[in-house]
Amino acid sequence: MNAFDTTIQTYLIHIAPASGFFAQAVSVLADFYLFKGVLPLAILYAIWFKQGNSLEYRREMVVATLLSAMVAFVVGRLLALFLPFRLRPIYDAGLGLNFPGASHASNHLRLWSSLPSDHAALWMAVAVGIFLVWRWIGVLAVLQCVLFICLPRVYLGLHYPTDVLAGALIGAAVVAVLTRTRLRESFAPYVVRFMERRPAVGYMLAFLLFFEFATMFDEPRLLALSLFKRL
Template identity: 50%
Template sequence: MNGFDSAIQEFLTRHAFTSEVVNHAIRTIADFSLFKGLFLVAILWWVWFRGGRRGAWEKEMVIATFVSGLLSLAAGRLLAHFLPFRPRPIYDPEVPFRFPLSGTTETILRTWSSFPSDHAMLWMSVSTGIFLVWRRIGIIAGIYTALVVCLVRVYLGLHYPTDILGGAVIGILITLAMTRDAVRPLYATPILRVMMRFPAPCYTLAFLFCFELVTQFDEIRMIGQSVHKVLDARQGGDPSLTVVGPSEAAARHN
């Protein structure tokens, strides 16, 4: 652990709340989708329907922000898979700090690399898109993401500060690239045109997409992993077909 991570985590653990109720509430905030992307997605829907002189441009920016968020989430998964494995602070025996509620953390997180934080990548990407369209609300969205989504994970020992910073920078850069005037019309304009022509099916799909984005596609991944385990078990002749349970899916929110 580098000096930067050590200094911040030492400060947080030294000033950690002693109340189990408060720490449990913080863990709940970290686990529940309600306290993560739902607030930010609702802002994007507000921007979409509020109208105005730049309505078409704003709608394109909303589309670009959602696309950027999806790319950020995918990039986060790929980087965590292909980069050298980094254990989470709460499971790293070399980290000399005791984190709140360490005993209740799901063990499935042991197998998930800490760097980069896909939460930071996704929701800082979305917050950046909001800022580009609606500056004052975007600042609030950025602060909310930094405190409620990112800092909470450092406090609980789910990520190092550099995991959060690295993920945030990548997510912001993806949004800045995908919302540029030279790039955005290449995909956002055709999508907007189709949505305006076929509103009923498109808004239905948009609602489903937003739901999955807020939950970070955990249920879809859970189904995919369940099918994969069943197929592996059948090929290996294993009569016990293990299915991923809800507790594992909830653990992967982190």
Template identity: 50%
Template sequence: MNSFDSSIETYLSHIHFGEFVTKSIEVIADLYSFKGLILIPVLLWMWFQPHQRIEWRRQIVLATLASGLLALFVGRLLTHVLPFRVRPIFNTELHLQFATTSASDASLTNWSSFPSDHAMLWMAVATGIFIVWRGIGTLAILYTLLLICLPRAYLGFHYPTDLLVGAAVGVAITVLMTRDAIRVRYAAPLLRWIERRPAPAATLGFILCVELVTQFDELRKVAAGLLKHL
């Protein structure tokens, strides 16, 4: 482990709050309500709020959702392609004692720490919000850093570089996907289809938002169960 990660994780591991605060941090890090259920509704607000450039704004919302999907896919792909990295909480070589009581989560032991798909996905979404609303977008980015990324470092689920690289890739994906030359190729035709077919579009949009909020966790569990029995 590099000195940057080592120094920060060592510092965080020595910060132990009371049981109530620690439990609260664990809840914030675990529940969907404190991640996607905060940021995705902002995209819906942007979609429906009247605006003189409403077509552009809706294209950015579509591009942001596409960026989130792509970020989630890239994040999961990188965890399988790159060398496996043991999470700090399970790395016995570090000799660190983290405050969390969630070390028994077996799914995390087999899931590479690098990069953080949480940071990648939600920084991608926060960046899309920032492109439309500078003020709200700044708050969205700060929220992602402080209430989605930082707790995962504090609890020992990720190294700082896992989160920083994930966040940087998420930002880069959204910046790329929202560029005019790229966005108009897929967002504009999709927006026209949504306007022609509002009923199926709203249905599919609802399902997509739910899956992004939950990061496709239930679908992945179903897929993993099916693969195990094949």
């Protein structure tokens, strides 16, 4: 654990209220889909349907943002698999830190490397994508990602500060690249036109996609893990 991680993680634990209620509230923030993904995804819906002269551009940006979030999530997962394994702080007794809720931590996370945070990668990509289209709402989306997704996971010991920082940088970098005009126009208009021509099928698929985003692809990941164990 480097000095940067040590300073921030120790500071967060010691300045937080010592009550069990506060720790439980932070756990709720970290686990509830409403606080993690439903809100920024709802903003993307608002951007998609908001009327105005830039409707086509905004819809292309929504498509590019969703693709960016998916790519950032996959990149985060691949880096976690191929970079040197990093034990999550909640399982490292050598740190000497008493993380709230450590006794209730899920054991399956012990096998998943801490670096980088796929939560930070995915939701920061969405937040930055919103910012590129709708500035002041985007600022709120970035703050929501930091305060409701990144900081709770550091406070609870699920990640080191550098884990969420790396994930956030991955998300921001991917969306900055995929939303550039030349690259965005190579794929996004086709999706927008499909949605306009086949709205019944298109919005059905969009609902399914948004559901998987909101739940962080939990079911496909569990299915993939089960199949991997049987091979």
